[in-house]
Amino acid sequence: MRVVIAEDNVLLSAGLELLLNSQGFEVAAIAADAPGFLAAVETHRPDVTIVDVRLPPDFRDEGIRAAIQARRDHPGLPVLVLSQYVEPEYAGRLLADTRGGIGYLLKDRVSRIAEFTDALRRVAAGGTAMDPEVIAQLLAVRNDPVDGLTPREREVLALMAEGHDNAAIAQRLFITENAVHKHIGNVFLKFGLSVGDSGHRRVRAVLAYLRRHGGDPGPGA
Structure with a gap:
């Protein structure tokens, strides 16, 4: 490589x-x-x-x-x-x-x-x-729309954005993979994202947050 x-x-x-x-x-x-x-x-x-x-x-x-x-x-x-x-x-x-x-x-x-x-x-x-430190600060910049998430959903969101799969998230949070899947669905729903979206699903909730608060550089940046 x-x-x-x-x-x-x-x-x-x-x-x-x-x-x-x-x-x-x-x-x-x-x-x-x-x-x-x-x-x-x-x-x-x-x-x-x-x-x-x-x-x-x-x-x-x-x-x-x-x-x-x-x-x-x-x-x-x-x-x-x-x-x-x-x-x-x-x-x-x-x-x-x-x-x-x-x-x-x-x-x-x-x-x-x-x-x-x-x-x-x-x-x-x-x-x-x-x-993890980057994700924590990204989520702490503004409360909206993160304030619509439950504490567990915030934990799942942070681990998703770090790149962990469902099994790793379940292991870290001591919950089942089914529970992780449910929390992920809720996160995407609250951020207005399709659960079936295949492109970088693990960070799209963070991307939606950034774009709503000026994180997208836009054309020509």
Whole structure:
């Protein structure tokens, strides 16, 4: 599985390369800035990418903008974003494009090797991997429409958005899979989403929330 990394911190990028190579990935290229990342994606056509939110020269949102641009140029390109802090606005902008795998993790997750590599593989396969801290802050920004959910439905929503399947949610919450299925149906119903919608169902409730409160970057962002 070929990986392109956009990370300006030399120590972190070298550590990622060693880690991924030891876990069966192939690091095709490491870029220190947005133009380099876009060029590497064009050249190597990776199976998945890892992108820091903040890159040179201004260390603001260069990485997230590059990730969005790369997905425009290569629809469905899997992107796993790494960030030092929870930045809900940036997470929302990336999540607004539901084509292809998407992940958003805090950098301290990298040290949890099994968790990190599992998230990367899930994103590469077209799934989602959302950091629990990111989801918590996304849901805490505004109460509407989340305030219409029961406490259990909120728990299920957070775990759905992290990318967990029904069995994993049931195990974590100590409830049956049938109960999980019922809660998921209620979440989608309260957010006005079809339960039968096949495209990234596990994050669509979060997407609906973001779009109602300005999380969708819209054309030309």
